[in-house]
Amino acid sequence: MTATADPLQTLTVRQMAEAARRAGRRLGMLPTEQKNAALREVAATLRHNAAEILEANADDVQAAQEAGLAGSLIDRLTLTAARLEGIAADVEHVATLPDPVGETLERSLRPNGLSVMKRRVPLGVLGVIYEARPNVTVDVATLAVKSGNAVILRGGRETARSNAVLVRLIAAALEHHGIPAGAVQVITDPDRARLLELLRLDDLIDAVIPRGGAGLHRFCVENATVPVIVGGVGVVQMYIDESYVQGATGVRSAIQIVHNSKVQRPSACNALDTLLVTPASARLALSQLVQELQASGVEVVADVPSLEVLHAAGVTVQPAQPTDFGTEFLALRLSVRMVAGLDEAMDYIAQHGGHTDAILTRDQMQADTFVQGVDSAAVIVNASTRFNDGAQLGLGAEVAVSTQKLHARGPMALYELTTTKWVVLGEGQVRD
Numbered sequence: 001m002t003a004t005a006d007p008l009q010t011l012t013v014r015q016m017a018e019a020a021r022r023a024g025r026r027l028g029m030l031p032t033e034q035k036n037a038a039l040r041e042v043a044a045t046l047r048h049n050a051a052e053i054l055e056a057n058a059d060d061v062q063a064a065q066e067a068g069l070a071g072s073l074i075d076r077l078t079l080t081a082a083r084l085e086g087i088a089a090d091v092e093h094v095a096t097l098p099d100p101v102g103e104t105l106e107r108s109l110r111p112n113g114l115s116v117m118k119r120r121v122p123l124g125v126l127g128v129i130y131e132a133r134p135n136v137t138v139d140v141a142t143l144a145v146k147s148g149n150a151v152i153l154r155g156g157r158e159t160a161r162s163n164a165v166l167v168r169l170i171a172a173a174l175e176h177h178g179i180p181a182g183a184v185q186v187i188t189d190p191d192r193a194r195l196l197e198l199l200r201l202d203d204l205i206d207a208v209i210p211r212g213g214a215g216l217h218r219f220c221v222e223n224a225t226v227p228v229i230v231g232g233v234g235v236v237q238m239y240i241d242e243s244y245v246q247g248a249t250g251v252r253s254a255i256q257i258v259h260n261s262k263v264q265r266p267s268a269c270n271a272l273d274t275l276l277v278t279p280a281s282a283r284l285a286l287s288q289l290v291q292e293l294q295a296s297g298v299e300v301v302a303d304v305p306s307l308e309v310l311h312a313a314g315v316t317v318q319p320a321q322p323t324d325f326g327t328e329f330l331a332l333r334l335s336v337r338m339v340a341g342l343d344e345a346m347d348y349i350a351q352h353g354g355h356t357d358a359i360l361t362r363d364q365m366q367a368d369t370f371v372q373g374v375d376s377a378a379v380i381v382n383a384s385t386r387f388n389d390g391a392q393l394g395l396g397a398e399v400a401v402s403t404q405k406l407h408a409r410g411p412m413a414l415y416e417l418t419t420t421k422w423v424v425l426g427e428g429q430v431r432d
Contacts, residue, residue: 013197016152017204019182020125024150027183028122032099035146038177039095042142043088045173046166050084053169056161057134064158069132072267072330077132077158087135091142094396100415101148115425120418122148124206127198128399129154129220131212134162139390139397141170141184146396147417150183152205154198156212157190164188199224209412211400214328231402231412234355234377235328236261236273236385239345239370241361242280244382251285254360255292260384261358263296266332269401270356270378270388273328274335276345282306282338287313290336298332305338326352342366346373354403356380356388377403377410 011019027035046053057079064074079087106118126149130136137153144151155163167186175181187194199208202225209229210220220228238261245251261272277286286309290300294317301320302310310317317336324335339345346369349357358380359370367381378388378401388411390398395413402408408416 013152013187013194014201014204016182016185016187017125017198017201019180020150020152020185021204023180023182024122024125024148026180027145027150028101028124028148030148030179032101034177035099035148035179036095038174038179039091039142039145041173041176042138042170043091043095045169046084046088046091046138049165049169050081053084053162053165054079054081056165060134060159060161064132067158069158070331073132073158075265075267077134077162079134079162083135087138090391090397091138093391094142094146094414097146097396097414099146100418105420112429113427114429117423117425118420119423120415121421123417123419124149125204126151126399126417127154127201127205127208127226128152129195129198129208129210129212129216131156131216132158133211134159134166136211136399137163137166137186138170140399141167142397143399143413143417145174145179145183147414149417151185152198153184153186154195155186160188160190195219196223199226199228202226209400229400229402229408229412230404231377231400233328234269234401234403235326235352236270236356236358237276237345237349237353238272238274238358238360238385239276239339239342239349240278240281240285241342241359241363241366242278242284243362243366244360245281245285246362250362251288254285255289257360257382257384258289259292259296261386262293262298262334263332264384264386266298267330268386269328269330270385271330272334272385274325274337274352276337276339276348277306278339278341279305279309282309286310286336287315290315290317293334296332298334300334300336302336303338306336309338342369346370349374349376355401356385358383358385377401 100120103120104117108116128140163186171181205226208226210216214233217230245254300317301324302317303320320335353376356378357374357376361367371379390411390413398411398413400412
């Protein structure tokens with residue numbers, strides 16, 4: 001289908017929020033099949049207009065390169081035909097998921113005959129702020145529509161062309177199925193004053209979700225009167241117990257998991273930052289692990305005990321600096337630190353973790369202790385850290401990975417975009 005011009009682009013942020021509030025009330029009452037049909041059309045529209053989307057994105061990428069943006073940001077910004085197809089497939093997948101809106105979570109019959117229920121309802125109107133990720137535009141719009149929420153998007157300056165095209169296409173597809181254009185909007189003005197307006201519309205916006213660097217999160221928390229759900233920032237650690245790397249098969253498996261965690265997409269928030277090894281696991285596997293990473297372009301730095309093991313094996317790496325630990329690299333850089341065992345690894349993770357932390361072990365007691373004792377949004381046993389992702393966990397796309405504890409934690413998908421209300425059904429009862 002051919003997309004129409006977005007009639008909301010000339011509105012102020014308050015006017016956009018008012019339009020979103022009106023659209024959200026209608027959206028929250030729509031039947032599931034109508035929402036699903038709209039999402040299927042969104043997917044088809046993305047595919048049909050792929051050339052236009054990729055052209056706009058190429059302009060964004062060129063401008064970012066000319067501005068000297070970091071390679072990790074440019075990677076997040078870049079759309080390819082394959083990535084766009086994956087985004088469209090994720091939209092279709094969300095259309096197949098159960099609709100959380102209206103689900104009854106609790107039901108009871110009171111002694112006075114009242115029927116009491118707790119039901120899921122949409123949060124209402126969301127403000128989502130992010131940097132350099134046009135895929136987030138589609139992910140968030142899709143999840144918002146399915147969960148009955150209206151959303152105002154505010155991408156970074158570097159994604160302006162991509163986001164303008166994507167939101168115009170999405171809005172046109174939604175309108176074709178009776179969903180008001182105000183359900184999905186984007187703030188295209190890069191002026192930070194517009195962001196401040198959004199953060200302070202607590203009479204119209206129900207939650208703000210920033211998705212980007214630590215600076216963006218701090219800015220939102222410090223300036224918002226709207227509730228802020230913090231996520232997506234965090235250092236990722238993996239602890240290797242010697243029981244996992246006994247024998248060639250274990251070493252090969254560890255290499256595959258570590259390599260995938262670091263190299264598969266280093267700019268992602270769930271990419272590995274720090275490898276924790278024991279003296280025994282370092283002797284068994286560290287040199288081979290590091291050589292495989294270096295062959296893929298990873299810059300590995302290590303603390304003194306790890307350096308000694310590597311140098312003894314003829315592997316050269318640079319000494320780690322204090323800032324290499326507790327740092328989210330978002331690039332092909334990895335730090336290695338030696339710990340005495342599980343307790344010291346867990347102490348280290350307690351200081352620096354909170355996002356995604358993993359253990360490689362064949363000892364079930366070690367695995368159980370790690371799972372129980374590590375307080376992170378996702379704890380992974382014997383698998384890549386890259387699995388802390390909404391799509392990979394069967395949730396469809398995700399709005400963000402929340403690293404706080406209220407009201408959601410981990411990948412935020414359909415259920416995390418809902419709240420609850422009580423429904424009380426009576427037959428004339430009055431309270432004594």
